[in-house]
Amino acid sequence: MYVINQNNGVVDVVERETGKKLTSFGRVGHSWRIRSAHGIAVDSKGNIYIAENRGKKVMRFKPAGK
Numbered sequence: 001m002y003v004i005n006q007n008n009g010v011v012d013v014v015e016r017e018t019g020k021k022l023t024s025f026g027r028v029g030h031s032w033r034i035r036s037a038h039g040i041a042v043d044s045k046g047n048i049y050i051a052e053n054r055g056k057k058v059m060r061f062k063p064a065g066k
Contacts, residue, residue, distance in 0.1 A: 002048060004037045011040070011050065011061075025061060026050075034059070 003012045010026040011034065026034040039051035046063035 002040055002042070004034070004040055004050070006037070009034045009037075011037075011048070 001014045001016045003014050005012050005024070010024040012024045013022045014020065015022055034050055035052055036054035037050050038053045039049075041049045041051075043049070048061040048063075050059045050061070051057075052059070
């Protein structure tokens, strides 16, 4: 499960059954940082799309290893 973490501008990857945080992506201070995200979606290929309010953009993240 993907959870937008507004406090530090990242997306946390969380195991649905246990709630355990597995990893995170996105970082404050980089050109691909997530600023005021307000939407998240995943397509059939596993790409993750984050819609931003402040940054006025949609970012695509590819699954690890692709």
